[in-house]
Each structure stands twice: as C-alpha cells, then as structure tokens.
Amino acid sequence: MTKRKTPMLDELEKGSWPSFVSDMKQEAEAREKTDVDLQTPRECVDDLLGLLELTYVDKVVHWKHGGIVGVFGYGGGVIGRYCDQPEEFPGVRDFHTMRVNQPSSKFYSSEYLRQVCELWERRGSGLTNMHGSTGDIILLGTTTPQLEEVFWELTHNLDQDLGGSGSNLRTPSCCIGKARCEFACYDTQAICTEFTMEYQDELHRPAFPYKFKFKFDGCPNGCVAAIARADMSIIGAWRDDIRIDQEAVNAYVGGEIKPNGGAHSGRDWGAFDIQKEVVDLCPTECMSWDGKKLGIYNKECNRCMHCINVMPRALRIGEDTGASILFGAKAPILEGAQMSTLTIPFMKIEEPYEELKDIVEKVWDYWSEEGKNRERLGELIQREGFQKFLEVCELDADPRMIQEPRSNPYIFWKEEDVPGGWERDINEFRKKHQK
Amino acid sequence: MGPEEDRQLIVDTLKKKKGKTKFYLKDFNKIFPDRKPREVKKLVNKMVTEGILEYWSSGSTTLIGLKGAGKQHDTEEKDE
Ligand code: HEM
Ligand code: HEM
Ligand code: SF4
Ligand code: SF4
Numbered sequence: 001m002t003k004r005k006t007p008m009l010d011e012l013e014k015g016s017w018p019s020f021v022s023d024m025k026q027e028a029e030a031r032e033k034t035d036v037d038l039q040t041p042r043e044c045v046d047d048l049l050g051l052l053e054l055t056y057v058d059k060v061v062h063w064k065h066g067g068i069v070g071v072f073g074y075g076g077g078v079i080g081r082y083c084d085q086p087e088e089f090p091g092v093r094d095f096h097t098m099r100v101n102q103p104s105s106k107f108y109s110s111e112y113l114r115q116v117c118e119l120w121e122r123r124g125s126g127l128t129n130m131h132g133s134t135g136d137i138i139l140l141g142t143t144t145p146q147l148e149e150v151f152w153e154l155t156h157n158l159d160q161d162l163g164g165s166g167s168n169l170r171t172p173s174c175c176i177g178k179a180r181c182e183f184a185c186y187d188t189q190a191i192c193t194e195f196t197m198e199y200q201d202e203l204h205r206p207a208f209p210y211k212f213k214f215k216f217d218g219c220p221n222g223c224v225a226a227i228a229r230a231d232m233s234i235i236g237a238w239r240d241d242i243r244i245d246q247e248a249v250n251a252y253v254g255g256e257i258k259p260n261g262g263a264h265s266g267r268d269w270g271a272f273d274i275q276k277e278v279v280d281l282c283p284t285e286c287m288s289w290d291g292k293k294l295g296i297y298n299k300e301c302n303r304c305m306h307c308i309n310v311m312p313r314a315l316r317i318g319e320d321t322g323a324s325i326l327f328g329a330k331a332p333i334l335e336g337a338q339m340s341t342l343t344i345p346f347m348k349i350e351e352p353y354e355e356l357k358d359i360v361e362k363v364w365d366y367w368s369e370e371g372k373n374r375e376r377l378g379e380l381i382q383r384e385g386f387q388k389f390l391e392v393c394e395l396d397a398d399p400r401m402i403q404e405p406r407s408n409p410y411i412f413w414k415e416e417d418v419p420g421g422w423e424r425d426i427n428e429f430r431k432k433h434q435k
Numbered sequence: 436m437g438p439e440e441d442r443q444l445i446v447d448t449l450k451k452k453k454g455k456t457k458f459y460l461k462d463f464n465k466i467f468p469d470r471k472p473r474e475v476k477k478l479v480n481k482m483v484t485e486g487i488l489e490y491w492s493s494g495s496t497t498l499i500g501l502k503g504a505g506k507q508h509d510t511e512e513k514d515e
Contacts (some may be wrong), residue, residue, distance in 0.1 A: 066494060068507050069490065075483065206499070209461055245437055365472070368476075
C-alpha cells in the first residue's frame, strides 16, 4: 500500500478504463520493496501521488513552470519541473522529464525496452509514457543531478539520443509506413531518420522563434495526424490512377471478402452495399457502379482514401507516388488551432531529398527573420498572408491550394506582376487624355 | 567585428537590460540586425556551451540569459 491517503485520486481507479492512478500506486509499491540501488528518492512516486491529491484538493497546480535544466551542449530534451511544496513532498522537489528520441515508427527489441526500464527505475521515477504526443519516449521525473547520468547511459550504453523540446526542432515522427503498410506512398521511416540526422543542430539547440515539427504520413489516412500536428506535414499521395481489380470488387459485393478488413464486426450491419458505403460517400463524387464494374474518374479524386480503406483487396494506391507538402498546423496558443495548408500539391520523395530540404531552409529563414516570439509558422502565414509565403518558397499559386473560389474580391497587384508596371509616360498619356 | 567583440557586445547588451534576465532568440537577432538569424543562433548556442550564457526552458519555449542571472527555476514573467 502507498503511504499517503488519496481519496480523490482513488475515484479515478473506478470504472472500466485503465487508470494511471493504479499504475502509479503499483510503481510506488514496487519502489518500496525493490533492492535496486535507487539513485532517486525511493518515495518519489508516493510523493507524486500525494502532490496530485493536494492539487485536486486545492484546485491549483503545485508545479513551477520550467527552469534551467538540461544536459551539457543541449538546449532541449529535458523539461524542468520543480514542485512548490518541497518540504511536504521532498521526493518530487525536482522532478524533470526527459524526452528520448524514438526510432522511426517505434520499432524496439524487447531487450532495448528492458534496458530503458531498468535505467529509469534506477535513475528516475520508473514512470514512463510510451509515447508522448510528440512521439518521443517520455521518461517522467528525475532529479537534477541524475540528468547527466541518465544522458551518459543513454548515449553510451543504449546508443540513444534525447529528443527536442523548447524552441527547437521537435523530434520528427512518422507513421509505420512501408514497414507494414501497403498504403505507404513513400518510405516514411527513411526520410524521418534522414531529417532527424540532417537537422541535429536544430533538434538539440534552440533555433527558432518557437517549436517546429515535421511529421511524415505515408498516405492521407494520417496515422501520425501530420495535417493537424505539424508545422510541416508531409503526406503521401499519388498522381496517377487508383488501381482497380474488378474481380475483387465483385467479391466484396458478393460478400466473399469482408469490407474494411472485417473491422466493423461488432454488430450486424447487413450486406455490404457498395453504392451506399463507397460510391455515395466519395467526397468528390467521382465514382460510379453499374452493378458489375466500378468506375473512378481519377482527375476528380482527392485521395481521401475512403474507397481504398473499405476495399483494400480491390483498390490500391497509384504507382506514381510521392507526397503533398503542407505547412502551418498548430494547437491553440496565441491563435486558435489550425490545420496545415496545402503548399506543394505533389513532390517525389526520394533520397537525398534535396528539393524538400531546400524548401525547409527557405521556410526556416523566413520564419526566423519575420516570426515574432512564440509565433508558430502557421500564425506567421496567417499574419503575412499565404501569397507572401508562396513567394518565400518561390512557388507559383495553384488552384489546388484553395478549397473554394475566393470570397475576397480585392486583388492586390504587385508592380512586377502588371505588364508595363505603374509608371507611365505623361506625354503619351496626355495625347489621349486632356487635362 | 571579430568573434570576441561579438561576444562582448552580447554580454554588454544583456547586462544593460534592467529587471530582465531571460531573452528570446529574436532579441539576439536585434543586436546584429545585419546578420542572418541562423548565424546569430549559432553564436548564441556556442556561448551557452562556453558557459557564458544559459538556457531557460518552460518545456515549450526557450529563453536565454547570462549564466547565473535571475531565477533558476519557475518563470519570472507570470503572464507567459
Ligand atoms: C494543470 C496542469 C497541466 C496542464 C494544463 C498541462 C498542459 C500540457 C499540455 C497542453 C501539454 C502538451 C501536450 C502535448 O501536445 O504533448 C503538456 C505537455 C507536457 N507537460 Fe504538462 N500540463 C500540466 C501539468 C504538468 C505537470 C505537473 C508536469 C510535470 C510534472 C507536466 C509536464 C509536461 C511534459 C513533460 C510535457 C511534454 C509531454 C510530451 O512530450 O508528451 N505538465 N502539458
Ligand atoms: C476597372 C474599373 C473599376 C474598378 C476596378 C472599380 C473598383 C471599385 C471598387 C473596388 C469600389 C468600391 C466598392 C465598394 O465600396 O463596395 C468602387 C466603387 C465605385 N465605383 Fe468603381 N471601379 C471601376 C470603374 C468605375 C467606373 C468606370 C465608374 C464610374 C464611371 C465607377 C464608379 C464607382 C462609384 C460611384 C463607386 C461608389 C459606389 C458606392 O459607394 O456605392 N467605377 N469601384
Ligand atoms: S498513414 Fe497511411 S501509409 Fe502510414 S501507416 Fe497510416 S495508413 Fe499506412
Ligand atoms: S480516394 Fe476518396 S476521393 Fe478518391 S475515389 Fe476513393 S473515395 Fe473518391
């Protein structure tokens, strides 16, 4: 049993969901008994429970915000947290979080996971978060003197680096991609790893007005939600036609193959209705079904993935694959939440990714020059306009970048865009226009 | 200006700011208006490694100040 009474937290153990309170109690108990040579306070998890209970009672946070903590040479990867009730809860006087750069697509050996857990039990709180919203492994809670120790062991024994935090490039993250998924339009792991290595300086040291995230989705299904969570979203796409196997389409219609890979088996939804469940749900209305043959007018298809998700054995992504590049997603901080905006409709994604890196650097230079403190790229684009952003990227406007025809009737021309410019010869003018 | 003068200019500028010990990266750009932010960033990060400056981080934002100046933990500006 844990030392502290936590009646309010105990409520969170009721019900059918797994409870983080139960997890914390389990770890607190394990720490009481363990004969591991603990380098952090044995009672830290107990104290964490107590402090959280107090937080619920007081309805105020008892953590101070941030601090000067980190490992030598790095300006990211450590998130400093100090408790404001250190006398009562000495175990969490300093309780810093470390972000550990996950491997692309989060493939681990069980040996590696054991090593991380062993290290964090000994030199941390034993509490982890696999994985944080950033994608990293989150090691929750250690003391200031342990930071360098953990870092040394991570880098020397586990061949493992810290991830990004603060005004740095954040740890790039990608979907499982070609490792397991037939929808992957490019190798998300390869480019995620390459970008992580290429931009090590930006990842480990503050470089920008605020955070910057790359996320790589292999297709528009968006398993890492790049469109909502990344300043630069790289989302797989193809530019030729969806491949159709008409025989397999008919097998779906005839009930021989279960739609959606059999996912909706929780209740009886009746026979598969291709018209209702696929054709009528196509957002661009570019599909047809005549009872025998499925048709797709690919020019209109916006690669929403719906039809392919429903009938993966019959429909496959095209063969001329690459990605669409979008910029500017963010959570609400200075301004409201925002999704990324389509900026490059299609680009081949092939090593060494020079074309993409070129754009990255142009965008970073622009944002570093023009961005205000704590202004995300998406907010800067909003403030200065998408037209300006296209100029910075040296891209031409394209109808695919807009969702609907303009609702703003004013066009602001630049002199260089107007044949002949603004200047006129007054004598020529006077020949035609009297004073 | 040579690298030593650059360092001195940064230190002097920060010392002059009364009541404020932590600065955004952009504040350093203002010290060198003619340089690329990327160059300034490199110098500032180098000065941290050299122990002249230090980082302060909330977790989401990073500020930079003279080593040892101001609060070591918690924010100085509560409105942040
Ligand atoms: C009322 C209290 C709190 C609020 C509203 C809050 C809010 C947030 C939010 C919005 C995020 C970003 C989530 C994400 O996108 O990953 C975050 C991340 C984080 N917070 Fe808090 N937080 C609170 C308390 C704490 C405390 C008590 C700690 C540590 C002792 C903490 C440590 C962290 C860490 C380490 C991250 C990064 C996690 C990750 O990378 O996934 N926060 N917090
Ligand atoms: C290419 C030619 C023209 C352009 C681009 C243009 C543009 C505009 C614009 C943007 C407005 C403001 C609309 C508003 O407030 O909602 C306006 C108002 C007006 N324009 Fe033009 N205009 C043009 C030619 C003309 C001509 C040839 C005349 C008269 C001979 C004219 C007379 C007016 C008047 C009287 C208004 C005020 C209307 C009101 O307030 O209700 N415009 N124009
Ligand atoms: S985003 Fe697409 S390619 Fe990547 S794992 Fe998800 S479905 Fe597969
Ligand atoms: S991917 Fe989406 S838009 Fe394209 S044909 Fe299928 S349902 Fe229609």
